[in-house]
Structures are given as C-alpha cells and as structure tokens.
Amino acid sequence: MMTTATPPSPAAETSPKRHMDIRIETRSRTGDEPATRPAPVIQMEDVSCWYGDFRAIRDISLDIRTNAITALIGPSGCGKSTLLRAINRMNDLVPGARLTGKVLYHGEDLYGPRVDAVEVRRRIGMVFQKPNPFPKSIYDNVAFGPRVNGVRGDMDELVESSLRRAALWDEVKDKLKQSGMALSGGQQQRLCIARAIAVEPDVILMDEPCSALDPRATLQIEELMIELKENYTIIIVTHNMQQAARASEETVFLTMGEERAGFMVEKGPTSEIFTNPKNQLTEDYVSGRFG
Amino acid sequence: MTSSAVAAQVRRASLQRTGVDVRSAVFQGLLALCLLFSLTVLVVLLVDVLLRGLPVFAARGADFLTSEVVSQPDRAGVVQGIQGSVLVVLIVAVTAIPIGLMTAIYLEEYAPDNRLTRFISVNIRNLAGVPSIVYGLLGLALFVGTFRGLGIGTGGNGRIVLAGGLTMATLVLPIMIITASEALRAVPNAIREAGYGVGASKWQVTRKLVLPSAVPGILTGVVLSLSRALGETAPLILAGAVLGSYSSGDKDFVEQLFGAYTALPMVIFGWTKESAPEFRELAAAGIIVLLAVTLLANAVAVYFRNRFERSW
Numbered sequence: 001m002m003t004t005a006t007p008p009s010p011a012a013e014t015s016p017k018r019h020m021d022i023r024i025e026t027r028s029r030t031g032d033e034p035a036t037r038p039a040p041v042i043q044m045e046d047v048s049c050w051y052g053d054f055r056a057i058r059d060i061s062l063d064i065r066t067n068a069i070t071a072l073i074g075p076s077g078c079g080k081s082t083l084l085r086a087i088n089r090m091n092d093l094v095p096g097a098r099l100t101g102k103v104l105y106h107g108e109d110l111y112g113p114r115v116d117a118v119e120v121r122r123r124i125g126m127v128f129q130k131p132n133p134f135p136k137s138i139y140d141n142v143a144f145g146p147r148v149n150g151v152r153g154d155m156d157e158l159v160e161s162s163l164r165r166a167a168l169w170d171e172v173k174d175k176l177k178q179s180g181m182a183l184s185g186g187q188q189q190r191l192c193i194a195r196a197i198a199v200e201p202d203v204i205l206m207d208e209p210c211s212a213l214d215p216r217a218t219l220q221i222e223e224l225m226i227e228l229k230e231n232y233t234i235i236i237v238t239h240n241m242q243q244a245a246r247a248s249e250e251t252v253f254l255t256m257g258e259e260r261a262g263f264m265v266e267k268g269p270t271s272e273i274f275t276n277p278k279n280q281l282t283e284d285y286v287s288g289r290f291g
Numbered sequence: 292m293t294s295s296a297v298a299a300q301v302r303r304a305s306l307q308r309t310g311v312d313v314r315s316a317v318f319q320g321l322l323a324l325c326l327l328f329s330l331t332v333l334v335v336l337l338v339d340v341l342l343r344g345l346p347v348f349a350a351r352g353a354d355f356l357t358s359e360v361v362s363q364p365d366r367a368g369v370v371q372g373i374q375g376s377v378l379v380v381l382i383v384a385v386t387a388i389p390i391g392l393m394t395a396i397y398l399e400e401y402a403p404d405n406r407l408t409r410f411i412s413v414n415i416r417n418l419a420g421v422p423s424i425v426y427g428l429l430g431l432a433l434f435v436g437t438f439r440g441l442g443i444g445t446g447g448n449g450r451i452v453l454a455g456g457l458t459m460a461t462l463v464l465p466i467m468i469i470t471a472s473e474a475l476r477a478v479p480n481a482i483r484e485a486g487y488g489v490g491a492s493k494w495q496v497t498r499k500l501v502l503p504s505a506v507p508g509i510l511t512g513v514v515l516s517l518s519r520a521l522g523e524t525a526p527l528i529l530a531g532a533v534l535g536s537y538s539s540g541d542k543d544f545v546e547q548l549f550g551a552y553t554a555l556p557m558v559i560f561g562w563t564k565e566s567a568p569e570f571r572e573l574a575a576a577g578i579i580v581l582l583a584v585t586l587l588a589n590a591v592a593v594y595f596r597n598r599f600e601r602s603w
C-alpha cells in the first residue's frame with residue numbers, strides 16, 4: 001500500500017536501505033490486523049513537548065490513518081500546532097524545544113539518532129496558518145521544493161500538475177512569472193498547497209489553512225483536501241467545527257489541564273466525536289459550551 | 292426647535308473645526324525648522340566648497356586629477372590620492388564586506404542563541420563605537436608592523452596601501468556585521484519555515500531564501516562601509532599614509548602598490564595645513580573629487596539595492 005501511495009522520487013531511491021528493511025518488518029508485524037485497516041502512517045507514543053521548562057503537550061499517544069483526513073481540534077493554546085510540528089520535526093527549529101516519547105512514521109522512529117530531519121520534512125509536508133509564499137514568482141514557488149531536492153526532469157510539467165492538483169492552475173496559468181505575493185490570500189494558500197505537494201510528500205500537515213480565507217475559498221480548500229486524500233494522508237488543525245465535521249474522517253480532541261499542558265481527551269471517527277462523544281469535555285467543546 | 296434638530300446642530304458644530312490647534316502647529320513648525328537648519332548647513336558647506344574649488348577645475352581641468360601631490364600649488368594634483376582611495380575601497384570591498392557578511396550569517400542563522408553569542412553580538416556593537424584613531428593604532432601595530440617585519444615598503448618601512456586598506460577594513464567590519472545582521476533578522480521567519488517545510492536544508496534556506504530577501508539591507512551596509520572607508524582620515528595618519536607632498540616618480544603600478552601611498556582625505560588634510568592661500572582652493576577642489584568618488588561608490592551599491600528590492 002505504502003509503496004504505491006508514495007510516488008518514487010530520487011531522494012527515496014538514494015535513502016539508505018535500512019529504511020526499507022525496517023518498513024517491511026513493521027508491516028509484517030501489523031499484518032495480522034484486519035485487512036480493512038491499513039497500518040497507520042504516523043504513530044505517536046507518549047509524546048510530550050517542552051519549550052524550555054514549559055510542557056506544552058503531555059503524553060499523547062495516537063495513530064494516524066493512511067489516506068484519510070484527521071482533524072485536530074481543541075481550545076487555543078492547547079498544543080495543536082505543537083503536536084503537528086512535532087510530526088515533521090519543525091519544532092527542532094525552535095530554540096529550547098524538546099520532545100520525549102516516540103513519533104513513528106511507517107514504524108520508523110523520526111527522532112532516531114541517524115534520522116535526517118530534512119528528509120523527514122520532504123516526506124511530511126506542511127501548509128501553514130498564514131499563507132507564506134516565497135518572495136519569488138509563482139513558478140519558482142512551486143519549483144523550489146523539487147529543485148532543492150535534486151529532482152530532474154520536466155519541471156514545467158511538475159509545476160503545472162502541482163498547480164492543477166491545488167485547483168489553482170486556471171487562475172495563474174497566464175502569469176506564472178508574476179510574484180506569488182501578488183495573489184489573493186486564498187490563492188496564496190492554494191499556492192502553498194501546490195508547493196507542498198510538488199515534492200510528493202506522503203503526509204501533509206495543515207495548520208489552520210483556512211483561517212485567513214473567505215467561506216468560498218475555504219470550501220475550495222476542503223474539496224481539494226478530499227481529492228488529495230486519495231494519494232496523501234492529511235492532518236488538519238482547525239477551529240472551525242463545521243470544517244472538521246465536513247471534511248475529516250477522524251477527529252482528535254485536545255484540551256489543556258491546570259498547568260496548561262495540552263493532553264488528548266479522545267480520538268475517534270468524526271461522526272462519533274460530534275454526535276456521540278464519550279467524554280463530557282468533548283461534548284462541551286463541540287457543542288460550543290467550552291469557556 | 293425639535294430635539295433632533297438640536298442634536299444635528301451640535302453634531303455639525305463639533306465636526307467643524309473651531310480655531311487652530313496651536314500645539315500641533317507649533318510642533319510642525321519646529322520640525323520644519325530642524326529640517327531647514329540641517330539643509331542650510333549642508334547647502335552652505337557645499338556652496339562654499341564649490342565656489343572655492345570649481346575655479347581650480349576651470350583653470351586646470353583634468354590636469355588637477357592627473358598631477359601628483361607636489362609642493363607647488365599651481366602644479367599640485369590628487370592622482371595619488373585617487374589611486375590610494377580607490378585601492379583602500381577595493382581592499383575593504385574584498386575583505387571586510389565578505390567577512391562581515393559571513394560573520395552576520397553565522398551569528399544570525401547558525402550560532403546557538405546562548406550567552407556567548409549574545410556577548411559577542413553586544414561587543415561587536417561596542418566595537419562600532421570605538422574612536423577611529425584607536426583603529427589607526429591597531430593598524431600601525433598589526434599591519435604596518437607586520438609588513439615592516441616582512442621588509443615590505445619604501446626602505447622596508449611597512450607603510451603600504453595594503454596596511455591602510457586592512458586598517459580601514461577592521462574599522463568598517465563592525466558596521467558591516469551589524470547592518471547585515473539586522474537585514475537578516477528582518478527576513479520573516481515564515482519564509483524560513485516554508486523552506487524547511489518542503490525539505491530544504493539549512494544551507495539551501497539561507498542561500499536561496501534568506502540571503503536574496505536580505506540583499507537590500509545588506510547593500511545598505513555596503514554603502515555605509517564604503518563611505519566610511521573613503522572618508523576616514525585619522526586611522527590612515529597612523530597606518531602610514533603620506534601626509535604632504537611626495538612624488539611617485541615613474542614607478543609602475545606594482546611598485547606603487549608596495550611603495551608610499553596616500554588617500555584623498557589625507558591630501559585634503561595636508562593642504563588645509565599649508566599657509567599659502569592657494570592651497571585652500573586646492574583643498575576645496577580635493578573635497579569635490581572626494582565627494583564625487585564617494586557618490587560614485589554609493590551609486591553602484593544603490594543601483595544593486597534597487598535591482599534586488601523585494602517586498603513581502
């Protein structure tokens with residue numbers, strides 16, 4: 001499953017053989033699960049994240065389903081972004097940030113001693129809350145990732161197909177040389193999605209991708225996500241309950257305790273979280289009764 | 292009158308300005324006065340220099356630019372000053388600017404944010420405030436001393452343009468580091484994160500995203516550094532530049548490179564100390580040349596800055 005979901009790329013071919021062996025081993029171990037449940041792409045085991053002395057999330061364990069959309073919901077400051085950024089090692093860039101526990105990607109420990117964070121981020125792409133195109137042309141925005149990853153071949157075609165998949169091609173095909181910063185907010189965010197998928201990741205992390213967009217652009221992005229999940233695994237942070245309900249299969253609800261460390265309250269199929277939550281905290285939050 | 296008519300009248304009255312806002316007017320006047328003052332000083336200086344210097348060019352034309360710094364006022368020129376200043380600027384451009392830029396990149400992008408890094412940053416700021424004569428002393432001890440030790444220079448005295456240029460380079464290095472650091476710090480972190488997010492390495496993010504965005508600010512640092520290197524006089528007095536008239540004779544370029552040197556501000560300074568009134572005019576003409584060289588160097592940097600101007 002996994003090997004067909006990830007299109008071959010030069011980087012994958014050059015990555016050490018070690019990865020492959022471990023992957024196969026992992027799959028055979030999880031092979032006795034029911035066939036309808038493919039092995040999770042991401043598994044977190046007792047993950048805690050600290051910023052200096054402050055613990056932002058506490059002991060989170062969860063599995064992320066392959067080729068599905070998982071929504072992370074919870075009050076502001078409960079650690080949704082922190083959790084998301086722990087998955088592609090983006091928090092490494094924050095001075096003083098540290099993590100305990102395990103984050104497994106196809107069974108491989110992402111924080112293992114010999115893991116290359118750069119390769120992790122290529123395979124696990126990210127779309128940020130605020131659209132952040134590079135101060136470059138639309139074309140170069142999309143081509144940047146493949147170029148730095150040493151992708152050879154028809155760049156024009158790759159740029160076009162990425163922009164098409166991000167539902168932006170028709171709007172920008174005549175102005176590919178124009179600055180990406182000159183687009184509208186919604187177009188910029190779709191450009192960022194095109195940029196993320198141009199490097200053929202396997203998981204896409206989205207941190208409130210629609211918070212700066214109008215309802216129309218929001219729906220466009222949601223439709224796009226639903227199309228993309230055929231080939232990608234998507235994890236999205238959102239404050240918009242309708243969005244979580246509309247677009248996701250699985251929902252994870254986080255909240256924070258007294259010492260402000262975020263923890264996971266429950267996780268389950270989206271329909272269950274919204275209609276029949278097991279925990280009172282979840283029910284209060286999804287029904288808008290949260291303080 | 293109905294109450295709504297009263298309300299309308301009150302509203303209109305309050306919307307219409309009554310009287311003048313005295314404080315605002317006074318403040319605005321004060322600001323304009325300050326601007327006027329600085330402009331006046333500048334214009335007076337410039338007019339004075341032009342009035343006294345231009346006749347020299349009118350009388351002698353390009354001859355002033357190509358003659359040596361000799362003691363007869365009617366034959367003296369600034370050719371060695373121009374050569375020296377251009378060489379000093381070139382030496383600064385190839386040493387202080389790349390070293391300063393790379394230091395800034397290291398401090399801003401690579402160094403861990405710890406006490407040592409902060410200590411170093413603060414002290415680079417302090418160095419930028421050290422009086423230039425102190426750099427002259429350093430240049431005398433370090434560069435002139437080294438070249439003397441190596442037996443380079445007229446009679447092996449170590450007083451060569453390389454010593455002067457390197458002294459100037461140490462002088463402008465802190466300025467270059469500070470302005471480049473500020474330019475790098477002004478690049479939004481979102482751009483770096485976006486780069487890392489598509490699997491770029493630290494070097495790729497720095498080289499392909501951060502540096503291009505910081506170019507305008509970095510070139511501002513280049514302008515400041517080069518202007519400073521062209522204008523400073525005190526360090527060169529100590530670092531071995533000739534003060535007063537001398538002849539380079541028919542030495543070729545390489546011989547001049549390792550022989551006695553001077554720079555435009557030194558020539559000007561030398562002439563202002565002479566008693567004969569003709570030298571005042573020569574000094575004014577020399578200042579015009581110095582201004583022209585400085586403007587030219589800055590124009591090149593500004594040209595590049597405008598070409599790279601970006602917005603985000």
Ligand SMILES: Nc1ncnc2c1ncn2[C@@H]1O[C@H](COP(=O)(O)OP(=O)(O)OP(=O)(O)O)[C@@H](O)[C@H]1O
Binds near residue numbers: 051
């Ligand atoms: N770089 C950082 N340095 C220090 N503390 C941080 C940093 N980033 C986040 N935090 C803290 O970690 C906690 C969780 O932050 P996080 O951004 O993950 O919350 P969030 O759930 O994404 O909130 P929001 O919904 O408002 O985006 C907060 O208390 C925040 O103050």
Ligand SMILES: [Mg+2]
Binds near residue numbers: 080
């Ligand atoms: Mg957040």
